[in-house]
Amino acid sequence: MKNILKNIQWSISAAAVVFVSSCAPDIESPSSSAGQANFSKYIAIGNSLTAGFADGGLYLEGQQVAYPNLIAEQLKAVGGGEFKTPFFSQEQHNGSGYLSLKALVDGLPVMENVTNNLAIRGLNPNGAPLYTKYTDQIHNFGVPGMRLDMAFAPGIGSVLGNPYFERLLPDNTPPETTYFGHVTSQEYTFFSFWLGNNDALGYATNGAFTEGPTSALTQTATFNKLYNDFINKLTEKGQKGVVATIPDVTAIPFFNTVTTARIVAGITASTGGAYTKVYIQTEAGVREATEQDLFGLTFPTDTLGKVSNGIPGYGLIPQNPLHDKFVLDKDEIVEVSTRVNEFNKIIKSAAESKGLALADAHAYLNKVKNPGILYNGIGVNASFITGNAFSLDGVHLTPMGNALIANLFIEAINAKYGSKLSKVDAAQYRGVKFP
Amino acid sequence: MKRLLLGLLLASPCLVWAQGSQVNTQGQKAVGMSGAGSALFVDESSIFYNPGALSKVENNAISIGGSAVMYRSAFREINSNDVHHTKFKISPPFSVFATFGPKESWWKAGIGVYTPFGGSVDWGTDWPGKYELNHLQLRAIYIQPTLSFKITENFGIGGGFVYNIGLVDLTRSIPVSDAAGVAGQAELSGTGTGMGFNVGVHYHLENNVAISLSYRSSVITKLKDGDAKFTVPAGLAASFPNTTFSSELPLPATFNFGISIPVGEKVDIAADASIIGYDIYKELVFDYKDNTPTLQDTRQIKKYENAFSGKIGINYKASETLALRAGTGYVYSPVRGPYVSPETPDNNRFMASVGFTYDINDKWDITGAYVMQQLFERTVSSANSGLTGTYKTYIHAPGLSLTYKW
Numbered sequence: 001m002k003n004i005l006k007n008i009q010w011s012i013s014a015a016a017v018v019f020v021s022s023c024a025p026d027i028e029s030p031s032s033s034a035g036q037a038n039f040s041k042y043i044a045i046g047n048s049l050t051a052g053f054a055d056g057g058l059y060l061e062g063q064q065v066a067y068p069n070l071i072a073e074q075l076k077a078v079g080g081g082e083f084k085t086p087f088f089s090q091e092q093h094n095g096s097g098y099l100s101l102k103a104l105v106d107g108l109p110v111m112e113n114v115t116n117n118l119a120i121r122g123l124n125p126n127g128a129p130l131y132t133k134y135t136d137q138i139h140n141f142g143v144p145g146m147r148l149d150m151a152f153a154p155g156i157g158s159v160l161g162n163p164y165f166e167r168l169l170p171d172n173t174p175p176e177t178t179y180f181g182h183v184t185s186q187e188y189t190f191f192s193f194w195l196g197n198n199d200a201l202g203y204a205t206n207g208a209f210t211e212g213p214t215s216a217l218t219q220t221a222t223f224n225k226l227y228n229d230f231i232n233k234l235t236e237k238g239q240k241g242v243v244a245t246i247p248d249v250t251a252i253p254f255f256n257t258v259t260t261a262r263i264v265a266g267i268t269a270s271t272g273g274a275y276t277k278v279y280i281q282t283e284a285g286v287r288e289a290t291e292q293d294l295f296g297l298t299f300p301t302d303t304l305g306k307v308s309n310g311i312p313g314y315g316l317i318p319q320n321p322l323h324d325k326f327v328l329d330k331d332e333i334v335e336v337s338t339r340v341n342e343f344n345k346i347i348k349s350a351a352e353s354k355g356l357a358l359a360d361a362h363a364y365l366n367k368v369k370n371p372g373i374l375y376n377g378i379g380v381n382a383s384f385i386t387g388n389a390f391s392l393d394g395v396h397l398t399p400m401g402n403a404l405i406a407n408l409f410i411e412a413i414n415a416k417y418g419s420k421l422s423k424v425d426a427a428q429y430r431g432v433k434f435p
Numbered sequence: 436m437k438r439l440l441l442g443l444l445l446a447s448p449c450l451v452w453a454q455g456s457q458v459n460t461q462g463q464k465a466v467g468m469s470g471a472g473s474a475l476f477v478d479e480s481s482i483f484y485n486p487g488a489l490s491k492v493e494n495n496a497i498s499i500g501g502s503a504v505m506y507r508s509a510f511r512e513i514n515s516n517d518v519h520h521t522k523f524k525i526s527p528p529f530s531v532f533a534t535f536g537p538k539e540s541w542w543k544a545g546i547g548v549y550t551p552f553g554g555s556v557d558w559g560t561d562w563p564g565k566y567e568l569n570h571l572q573l574r575a576i577y578i579q580p581t582l583s584f585k586i587t588e589n590f591g592i593g594g595g596f597v598y599n600i601g602l603v604d605l606t607r608s609i610p611v612s613d614a615a616g617v618a619g620q621a622e623l624s625g626t627g628t629g630m631g632f633n634v635g636v637h638y639h640l641e642n643n644v645a646i647s648l649s650y651r652s653s654v655i656t657k658l659k660d661g662d663a664k665f666t667v668p669a670g671l672a673a674s675f676p677n678t679t680f681s682s683e684l685p686l687p688a689t690f691n692f693g694i695s696i697p698v699g700e701k702v703d704i705a706a707d708a709s710i711i712g713y714d715i716y717k718e719l720v721f722d723y724k725d726n727t728p729t730l731q732d733t734r735q736i737k738k739y740e741n742a743f744s745g746k747i748g749i750n751y752k753a754s755e756t757l758a759l760r761a762g763t764g765y766v767y768s769p770v771r772g773p774y775v776s777p778e779t780p781d782n783n784r785f786m787a788s789v790g791f792t793y794d795i796n797d798k799w800d801i802t803g804a805y806v807m808q809q810l811f812e813r814t815v816s817s818a819n820s821g822l823t824g825t826y827k828t829y830i831h832a833p834g835l836s837l838t839y840k841w
Contacts, residue, residue, distance in 0.1 A: 023507055025809075025829045032516060377820035422514070427565055
C-alpha cells in the first residue's frame with residue numbers, strides 16, 4: 001500500500017513537472033559564437049559618434065548608449081571582455097552641457113542649454129573649456145571633433161588641442177603625442193574604426209568655407225595615406241576589426257531643416273512682402289538662393305535684413321548677400337559629396353585588402369533619409385526631432401539611432417567573421433526627449 | 436517648421452478577433468473531445484453547437500460552465516537571442532445554457548449566454564514589438580434565445596438569434612519619449628454590439644448514427660464612441676487629443692458538419708469539421724472623432740483567408756455514472772504571414788484534450804475538461820510594423836461545468 005501511494009505521489013509530481021514545463025512555449029535561439037574573430041579586448045576608435053556625443057554635447061546619458069558600448073554589451077556573450085568608457089561622473093553627468101527641447105510653440109522647437117552639473121574643470125589660454133580628466137584605462141577612444149588628419153597631428157592632446165582628447169591623457173603626457181600613436185599603442189584583439197567624417201563634415205557645416213583646421217576639407221591623397229597608415233598599424237599583429245563608411249553630409253537633418261523656402265517665407269512675412277528673395281555669396285558670384293542650396297540648422301536667422309558691412313538688408317538684396325559660410329550651395333554639395341565618395345572608396349578598399357568587416361553607414365543613412373525605414377512600428381527618418389534617429393543638434397544620433405548603427409556594425413561583423421552576435425533591441429532606446 | 440510633427444503619424448492599432456481568440460469552450464463535454472461532438476451531445480449546450488438538436492433533449496436543464504484560458508506566447512526577434520514571453524494571464528470565458536418547454540414535446544426553447552471569442556494577451560512595454568502592442572483584452576459575449584422543433588422523431592431543426600456585446604481594451608506604446616526617456620502610450624477601449632443567428636439540423640439514423648449540420652452567421656460588431664486615451668509628453672498633448680473612436684469588427688461565420696458513430700455498447704466516436712469564414716476580415720478601419728496631423732484615421736489591411744478545422748473524439752461510458760473522453764484536432768490558420776500580429780500570433784494548431792462527466796445524482800452532473808492547443812512556431816515579418824521574428828503559442832484551457840436537470 002505504501003509503495004502504491006509512493007508511486008502515485010511520484011506520478012502526480014512527474015505529471016505536474018511535465019505540465020508546468022509545457023505551459024510556456026520556448027523558442028530555440030541559435031547559439032552565440034565569435035566565429036573567426038577574437039572579441040576579448042575590443043577598442044573603439046572614432047569621433048563624436050563613437051564617443052556618444054548627442055544634442056550638441058557630450059554627457060553621461062549619451063556616453064552610455066554610444067554604439068560601441070551597445071556593441072560591447074552584445075560581445076559579452078561571445079567572449080567580449082570589459083569595455084571601459086571615460087564616463088563623466090554622476091555629479092558632473094551633464095559633461096560639456098547640451099541642448100534640450102524646452103517647448104514646442106506652434107510646432108516650432110524652442111531649445112535651451114543644460115548648464116548645471118557640468119564637467120568643466122577650467123579654461124585653456126584661449127578661453128575654451130577643459131573637461132574633468134579621465135586617465136584610467138579605457139576602451140572607447142571616441143573623441144568628439146577628431147579628424148583623420150588631426151589624428152596624426154602632434155599637440156592635439158595639449159590644452160590648446162582637442163579638449164576631449166586632452167581629458168584622457170595624464171598631465172605629464174609628452175606634447176608630441178598623437179591620437180594615432182595613443183590608440184595604436186593599446187592592447188586589443190578587435191577594433192572598430194569610424195573616423196574621417198569630420199574631414200568632410202567640418203568643411204560642409206561651415207558652408208564649404210575654410211576658416212581653420214577644423215573647417216578644412218581633407219585632400220583625397222592625404223586621406224588615402226593616413227587612412228591606410230592607420231589601418232596598417234591597427235592590423236599589424238593580425239587583429240581583426242570593423243570599419244565604417246562616411247555618411248553623405250546631406251543625409252543629416254542639420255542640412256534639411258532650415259530650407260530656402262522657409263527662409264524666404266520668413267523674410268516675406270516679416271517684411272510684409274517687400275522682400276521675397278534671399279541672396280547668397282558663392283564662389284561663382286552673388287545669386288538668389290534656390291531649393292538646391294542648403295542652410296545649416298544653426299543659421300542665424302536674426303541677422304537677416306540687418307546692417308552688415310555698413311549696408312542694411314543683409315541677405316535680402318544682391319548688394320548685401322549672405323556670407324559664403326552660411327550656405328552650402330549646390331556646387332559645394334557636389335564638391336563635398338564627391339570627396340566623401342572618394343573617401344569611402346579608400347575605406348572600402350582598405351577593408352577589402354585587410355579582410356575587415358565593413359559597416360556601410362553611407363548607404364544606411366541615405367536609406368534613412370530616403371525613403372526612411374520602418375523599424376518595429378517606429379518610423380525612422382532624417383526629419384529633425386521627429387525622425388527618431390538624430391538628436392537635437394541634427395548631426396549626432398539619438399540613443400535609438402545609436403542602437404540602429406550598432407546593429408549595422410553587428411550585421412557587418414557577423415557577415416565577415418561568421419560570428420553570431422545578437423542584435424540590439426533598438427525599440428528599447430528613445431528618440432528625442434519631448435517636453 | 437510649422438508642420439514639424441507630421442512625421443509622428445500614429446500607426447494604426449491592430450485589433451483582431453482572430454483564430455487565436457477563438458477557443459471554443461462553450462460546452463465542456465465537447466471541449467473534452469477537442470470540439471467534436473455536435474452530433475453526439477444532445478443537451479442544453481446544443482443551443483450553441485446545434486440548435487436543431489435541442490428539441491431532442493428530454494429534460495429541461497440549466498448548466499453553468501467556465502474555463503480558465505491561458506495564452507502563453509513567446510517571441511524571438513530575428514537575429515536576436517532574446518526570447519520574450521507574454522505575462523501569465525487567465526481569461527475566464529463562461530457559458531450559461533438553459534432550456535424551457537414541455538417534456539417530451541415536439542418543441543423546446545432555450546437561451547444561451549456564451550463567449551465564443553475572447554482572450555487576454557500582455558506582452559508588456561519592454562519587448563521589441565511594444566509599438567505594435569502592449570496588452571489586449573477582448574471578449575465577445577453572445578446572447579442567444581433559441582427555438583427548436585422536432586419534425587420527426589429523428590429529425591430536429593432549430594435556430595437562434597444572436598445578440599453580441601463585444602468588449603475591447605488595448606494599449607500600445609507610442610514612439611515619443613518624455614523627459615525621463617519613457618515612451619508614450621495609447622489606450623483604446625470600448626464596447627460594441629452586433630447581431631447574427633445560429634441555425635442547425637440534427638438527424639438520427641436508425642442505427643444511432645447521428646449527423647449534425649449547423650451554421651453560425653457572421654456578426655458585424657460595431658464599436659461606437661470607444662475611448663482613445665493618449666499618454667504623451669505635455670508638449671505633444673495637442674497632437675494626441677484624448678478622443679473617441681469608431682470601428683467595425685467582423686466576427687466570422689462558421690459552417691459545421693458533425694457525425695457521431697457508436698462503435699460499441701459503451702463507446703462513441705464523434706467527428707466535426709468546420710469552415711470558418713474569416714475572409715470577411717479584409718481590413719480594419721479606425722475612425723477617430725478628433726483628427727490632428729498626427730492622429731489620423733487608419734485603415735489597415737488584414738486579408739484573412741477562410742479557415743478550416745477538423746476534430747475527432749471518443750466518448751467512453753466507464754460506468755453508469757461516469758463518462759470519460761478524449762479528443763484531438765487540427766486547425767488551419769486564416770492569417771497570412773505578413774498579417775500575423777502579436778495579439779494573437781496565429782498559426783496552424785494542433786490540439787488534444789481529455790474530459791469527464793460524472794452524474795452526481797438524477798438531478799446534478801458535473802463535467803470537466805482540459806484542452807491544450809499548440810500553435811506551431813512561425814517566423815513572420817509584419818507588413819504593418821516591420822517587426823520580424825518567430826512566434827510560438829500554447830493555449831491551456833481547463834474547464835468545469837455544472838448541470839441541473841428537471
